[in-house]
Amino acid sequence: MNNKKELLSMIINGKPTKELFITMLIRDISLIDAISDLVDNCVDGAIRLKGDGKFTGLKVDITVKEDCFKIEDNCGGIDRELARNYAFRFGRPSEASTVDYSVGQFGIGMKRALFKMGSKFEIKSTTDSDSFTVEIDVNKWSADDNWDFKFKNITQGNFPLDKRGTEIIVTFLNPDVKERFKQGNFLSELEQKLEVQHLLNISKGLTVKINGHSVRAKQLELLNGDKFKTAYLYRNYKIYGNTSVKIYAGIGKYKNIRTGEDMGGWYIFCNKRLIKGSEQTDITGWGARTPVRIPAYHIQFSRFRGFVFFEAKEPYFLPWNTSKNGINIDSPIFRAVRLEMIRLMLPVKNFLNEVHDESVDFANDRLDKKYLQEEIDSANLKSFSDVKTSKKFISPHQRHKAKKRNEVTITYKKTKDKVDKIKEVFDVSSAKEAGEKTFEYTYDRECKE
Amino acid sequence: MSTSYERINYNLRPAKSVERKMLCEAFRRLLNFYDLTKYRYVGFGSIFFSDFTLIHKSLGIKDLISIEKETKDKKRFEFNCPYKCVKLRFGDANDVLPNLSWRRRLILWLDYDYRLNGSMFVDISTFFSRARSGNIILLTMEVTPYELHELNKKTSKYEKISRYEKLKETIGASKIPLGVKEKDLDRQGFPRVCYNIINNEIDQIFSIKNSVIENNKKLIYKQLFNFRYQDGDALMLTVGGIIYSQKDKKKIQECNFEDLDFIKSKRNEYKPYEINVPNLTFREMRYLDKILPRSKSPKIKKEEYLAFLSEEKQENYSKIYRYFPTFVEAEIR
Numbered sequence: 012m013n014n015k016k017e018l019l020s021m022i023i024n025g026k027p028t029k030e031l032f033i034t035m036l037i038r039d040i041s042l043i044d045a046i047s048d049l050v051d052n053c054v055d056g057a058i059r060l061k062g063d064g065k066f067t068g069l070k071v072d073i074t075v076k077e078d079c080f081k082i083e084d085n086c087g088g089i090d091r092e093l094a095r096n097y098a099f100r101f102g103r104p105s106e107a108s109t110v111d112y113s114v115g116q117f118g119i120g121m122k123r124a125l126f127k128m129g130s131k132f133e134i135k136s137t138t139d140s141d142s143f144t145v146e147i148d149v150n151k152w153s154a155d156d157n158w159d160f161k162f163k164n165i166t167q168g169n170f171p172l173d174k175r176g177t178e179i180i181v182t183f184l185n186p187d188v189k190e191r192f193k194q195g196n197f198l199s200e201l202e203q204k205l206e207v208q209h210l211l212n213i214s215k216g217l218t219v220k221i222n223g224h225s226v227r228a229k230q231l232e233l234l235n236g237d238k239f240k241t242a243y244l245y246r247n248y249k250i251y252g253n254t255s256v257k258i259y260a261g262i263g264k265y266k267n268i269r270t271g272e273d274m275g276g277w278y279i280f281c282n283k284r285l286i287k288g289s290e291q292t293d294i295t296g297w298g299a300r301t302p303v304r305i306p307a308y309h310i311q312f313s314r315f316r317g318f319v320f321f322e323a324k325e326p327y328f329l330p331w332n333t334s335k336n337g338i339n340i341d342s343p344i345f346r347a348v349r350l351e352m353i354r355l356m357l358p359v360k361n362f363l364n365e366v367h368d369e370s371v372d373f374a375n376d377r378l379d380k381k382y383l384q385e386e387i388d389s390a391n392l393k394s395f396s397d398v399k400t401s402k403k404f405i406s407p408h409q410r411h412k413a414k415k416r417n418e419v420t421i422t423y424k425k426t427k428d429k430v431d432k433i434k435e436v437f438d439v440s441s442a443k444e445a446g447e448k449t450f451e452y453t454y455d456r457e458c459k460e
Numbered sequence: 461m462s463t464s465y466e467r468i469n470y471n472l473r474p475a476k477s478v479e480r481k482m483l484c485e486a487f488r489r490l491l492n493f494y495d496l497t498k499y500r501y502v503g504f505g506s507i508f509f510s511d512f513t514l515i516h517k518s519l520g521i522k523d524l525i526s527i528e529k530e531t532k533d534k535k536r537f538e539f540n541c542p543y544k545c546v547k548l549r550f551g552d553a554n555d556v557l558p559n560l561s562w563r564r565r566l567i568l569w570l571d572y573d574y575r576l577n578g579s580m581f582v583d584i585s586t587f588f589s590r591a592r593s594g595n596i597i598l599l600t601m602e603v604t605p606y607e608l609h610e611l612n613k614k615t616s617k618y619e620k621i622s623r624y625e626k627l628k629e630t631i632g633a634s635k636i637p638l639g640v641k642e643k644d645l646d647r648q649g650f651p652r653v654c655y656n657i658i659n660n661e662i663d664q665i666f667s668i669k670n671s672v673i674e675n676n677k678k679l680i681y682k683q684l685f686n687f688r689y690q691d692g693d694a695l696m697l698t699v700g701g702i703i704y705s706q707k708d709k710k711k712i713q714e715c716n717f718e719d720l721d722f723i724k725s726k727r728n729e730y731k732p733y734e735i736n737v738p739n740l741t742f743r744e745m746r747y748l749d750k751i752l753p754r755s756k757s758p759k760i761k762k763e764e765y766l767a768f769l770s771e772e773k774q775e776n777y778s779k780i781y782r783y784f785p786t787f788v789e790a791e792i793r
Contacts, residue, residue: 190667190671191667193667194660194664194667195637195638195656195659195660195663196635196660196661196663196664197664199633199635199637199638199660200634201638202638203633222639223639224639
């Protein structure tokens with residue numbers, strides 16, 4: 012009897028708590044990224060249906076309102092057995108089958124997103140053969156130790172193509188989420204984010220709508236012309252699940268920093284989902300010392316565009332974090348790819364420096380035309396998949412020498428009233444001109460033959 | 461590049477003059493609850509200081525600041541300053557506003573004479589982040605849609621960008637409301653889009669500010685003004701309102717702003733108060749005055765009509781007759 016008591020006291024409780032999911036994990040992701048996660052699930056459905064083909068006809072409709080959030084798609088629905096054994100688990104069991112090249116992989120996206128938004132969920136799904144509904148009340152669910160959910164109803168039948176899909180409704184929204192959903196600016200930001208994060212899927216034909224308004228397909232464009240070639244590299248990593256990577260490095264034309272939207276930098280995609288962009292830190296090589304020296308990101312590089320596309324059958328191998336908004340910098344694949352990225356960006360950085368120097372020389376009257384700028388202005392923008400590429404970045408080079416003027420700057424200070432008098436005498440309006448006139452006056456009288 | 465005060469004589473803008481008087485009438489409603497003489501008024505007086513003169517004379521406010529960004533014309537501004545209590549602050553509003561003391565209650569009129577741009581958001585943010593009960597904000601901007609010659613691509617005189625592109629370049633894509641399309645940026649739609657952009661910005665900043673205040677001290681923004689008028693060639697929009705705390709709610713209700721027919725406090729729809737100043741002679745105005753104000757129905761009776769003047773002109777006059785500006789050319793000996 013004593014032995015048993017001792018045995019029991021040797022056991023330490025290591026069970027996870029429901030609080031971890033309801034209140035803690037939701038902090039790891041922003042509201043907009045959480046919604047993007049839900050869209051990822053729809054995309055996975057689309058991949059399940061069409062594979063690598065076009066997504067035309069498939070749609071995701073998002074409704075954001077003060078009192079409810081809804082996302083519905085026609086991408087095939089969730090299989091009943093998948094729902095029963097895997098879709099609602101916290102984490103993905105190793106035996107769960109995955110969709111090749113999918114974006115949902117951690118088994119956490121949907122639950123975390125829903126918990127973040129509110130406390131009552133209704134999930135309806137219709138596949139070709141079954142239809143089910145699950146209703147979850149978080150407050151009731153968290154009251155006891157039971158981690159299971161229950162189907163509300165299950166029906167079997169032969170469901171038509173246009174009825175197959177998933178619908179998720181969240182009500183009893185959390186107060187701060189409610190507050191954000193009320194704001195027009197939130198909807199604009201959501202549109203912006205989805206536009207970029209899902210641009211490849213949208214360009215494959217997927218329609219994404221927010222409150223009835225279609226999210227535009229953004230273009231990844233690069234400069235293309237006789238004199239410009241984008242750097243392109245392809246690698247395949249057999250030992251890492253055959254993960255492939257395509258790297259593009261070049262320049263875009265747009266330089267819009269006035270509105271705070273600096274588009275320069277690297278854009279990293281995993282299975283067609285944008286994870287990070289525009290990346291401007293050491294993670295993607297800015298400020299690196301090896302293998303070559305790259306300066307830290309600076310406004311003069313705002314025309315730089317680097318696109319990296321990682322594709323893997325099994326998302327496990329991709330170098331992303333669970334929130335899909337960051338790169339797993341410890342991933343060996345990423346570390347290797349980063350070295351290639353740095354190598355490819357060197358000639359682009361050199362060119363942009365030349366453009367900057369040209370601009371400075373022009374402003375200082377040492378050049379009479381901005382030759383490189385003109386080349387940029389006359390080149391076209393093309394989608395990354397259509398540009399001319401080569402092993403390394405090719406661009407025109409500055410062939411015109413800046414005029415070297417043998418000039419010296421003279422600076423000195425004099426009291427205002429004296430300077431004002433001189434200005435009157437020479438009939439000029441600036442101190443600079445006053446200085447120039449006094450110099451010329453003296454030179455003409457003392458130095459000229 | 462000429463400054464706006466060199467192009468337009470501000471004293472001669474009739475719709476603006478009507479707007480100013482209407483605003484003063486609205487402000488006067490606060491007199492019962494707030495000591496207006498303890499308020500500070502901040503605006504952009506330019507060289508005419510028209511609003512400053514009106515505010516000081518009719519409301520008695522003695523702490524007035526005019527922000528002026530044309531620093532090279534300092535002496536001219538100082539010369540034209542109408543009263544000792546009007547102080548000039550030279551510099552951009554972005555820089556001046558945060559440095560002002562916000563101790564006093566404030567009426568701030570950001571009377572920009574140009575179109576929506578990013579620096580306006582900074583000023584809105586400064587105002588709302590220092591919000592206190594009783595503060596009033598007004599924003600006036602031009603809402604004429606972008607014209608063809610303004611849509612030139614930088615690199616080629618023959619290629620044009622769309623109005624949407626231009627707007628995106630000016631304020632950023634994330635500030636453009638969901639669902640706005642190119643056709644919404646024409647003469648009909650552009651004022652509404654600008655109105656929504658401003659209100660979205662106000663909502664966002666206000667929400668952030670309020671989220672860290674205890675429930676009973678939370679502030680509320682009540683829109684009062686939503687004007688639209690033509691100023692020469694430019695289409696103008698003025699939007700604004702008052703901030704108050706829960707405990708001042710009753711006071712605000714008793715101000716009864718909605719009694720004034722030019723008050724527009726509904727934000728969910730875009731129905732501005734249009735200020736239309738008809739061109740009438742003195743004799744015509746005096747005739748119409750005799751049958752104003754209307755007692756029962758707002759429409760003019762048939763027999764009172766001046767047959768040669770359009771009904772519209774007479775209607776417009778009856779709406780604003782009390783604020784009608786009078787321009788006289790006279791030499792007074």
